[in-house]
Amino acid sequence: MIDANDTPAAPDPDSRVSGAAGVVRSELPGGARLVTETVPSVRSVALGIWIGIGSVDEGPDQAGAAHYLEHLLFKGTGRRTASDIAEEMDAVGGEVNAFTAKEHTCYYAHVLDSDVALAVDVLADVVTNAELAHTDVELERGVVLEEISMRDDDPEDLLGELFDRTLFGDHPLGLPVIGSEESIKSMSRDTLHAFWRGEYTTPRMVVAAAGNLEHDRIAELVGTALAGASAAHAGHRSEPPRAARGIQPVRESALACEFDESEQAHVMLGVPGPGRHVPGRATLAVLNTALGGGLSSRLFQQVREQRGLAYQVFSSQVRYADAGSLSVYAGCAPERLGEVVAVVRDVLGEVAAHGLTDAEVKRAQGSLRGGLVLGCEDTASRMNRIGRSELDHGRQRSLAETLGRIEAVTTDDVAVAAAELLSQPLTAAVVGPYDGVDDLPAPLRDLG
Known part of the structure; x- marks a missing residue:
């Protein structure tokens, strides 16, 4: 939980760079990166906390963990229940959700520009301050298993996973993002918690925002919201983009x-x-x-x-x-x-x-x-x-x-x-x- 009196250090002004027109980047304490694009002609802001961790980073006992966490992190934090999260966003007509891919995960919100402070606070709270209660782990286990069953009933989804498995073989790129029925049934709360705490770190985070915004204001909001998580990685710089590891996909028919x-x-x-x-x-x-x-x-x-x-x-x-x-x-x-x-x-x-x-x-x-x-x-x-x-x-x-x-x-x-x-x-x-x-x-x- 972030105390209201905590005052995060200001972003390093020397780390700010100009990218594409209207895009500004800065690196915050703890290694999180902030990238914003100002679009003054709109009245909304789309905001996402991107984490450079996906299904390819899971071990055999973690298969499906990133996607499982996508469900669990919204179930409650030290400051909000699942109902609180839903009610706060509904009260401003906002959208909040997440998606998991093979190489990254994104927790995002879309709100009016006047409600961007709420969006930043909710997303950071969810990503860094979730409780992962045992009861919620069991509750969502059933939901994820239902999702796997739905996948199995959708021929196009099933086909995509079968093709990846055939093309990439045993490489993690060939494994389904959602995991398997066996891996989800056997995954413990401790495994999920360790994966979350060990992998969802600020040096791996990119906060991206686009809309009617001011970069300095977003930097202030994000710095405050991530202050607790950033403190654990004080002095750390952002991690570089994921490098190639020399995979050799299936080359024969x-x-x-x-x-x-x-x-x-x-x-x-x-x-x-x-x-x-x-x-x-x-x-x-x-x-x-x-x-x-x-x-x-x-x-x-x-x-x-x-x-x-x-x-x-x-x-x-x-x-x-x-x-x-x-x-x-x-x-x-x-x-x-x-x-x-x-x-x-x-x-x-x-x-x-x-x-x-x-x-x-x-x-x-x-x-x-x-x-x-x-x-x-x-x-x-x-x-x-x-x-x-x-x-x-x-x-x-x-x-x-x-x-x-x-x-x-x-x-x-x-x-x-x-x-x-x-x-x-x-x-x-x-x-x-x-x-x-x-x-x-x-x-x-x-x-x-």
Whole structure:
């Protein structure tokens, strides 16, 4: 609990740097970083406490701990009950929530600019002062197990986890964020408490805020709210962005299948990709968008528009510190799975061999530019952008710089990236009414 009379040290003025236009960064005592973006045209503030800890940081006995804590930290603190938290935020029309990913966790709020002090205090209280009562641990254990059951009933969620497990193998990137039924059932309160106290430290925190705000005022509020947690790490500097550890994802062809009694087959095919510290991010974004990122993309046109084989088909890419992936998803009638996979493989092979046309590259660049600019009209999107950038890269890139990098991508750049990436053996995962791999159509069984 933070005493009202505690006066935290002021942020070091020499640590403040200018990043993108309107973005200011400073480092607070205890190593927490504050990044704000002022948007004077709005009446709200989106605020997030980002922690550079996710499911990849869990040991075997901790699998699912970060997500479990996402539930537990809102159950009560030394100053507030769960009802208090809900009532205080509802009273100002605010939103408070959290999400857990493979490499980070974020606790966030969205409030009117006049209520930003409340949002800062509630979030810091939740993240640093939770009680983790034994009764709440048991109560939320059942909720998390229900969530796992819901995941198992959603073929698309199940497919994503099956694909990651097949592609990344035993590496933590291949494990589900939510954990398993076995790990959640066996996880003790002591294990959760030790993970929380040991990992959720101020040097690993980034506080990001975007909206109608003043950086100095947010710094004062955050410094006060995190004073207790910061004191335990006095003199510590912020931790650098997560570095690559040299993971070697599955490079040979791999295929996995999980039975689901449904009227649709769900398939994901993909290849390993570079981690986020490898240059070429803009080129891969253009490739992915042209390949399967919109209605004019080659996959959408070939699979849905020209052949009517599937209602939904798209590609996506992710980039973690160690590695990444580029994958294609399609959902179709089971009897059409073989044809869908054959068309997807043909498209990927054609792009790997011959690249994309100038027109496709231009359309993809325009789509990316539009999405980035339109996203900046939302304070939550801005907060996510600056928070992720600080946590993942330790720097802010201006919108103009990002748009310039996209514009600079050439058709030849995309061709080189496509040849390198899409010529790799495919990994595939299928969820649907199939008894096993041997029950799948030939275009999947003969991947290579």
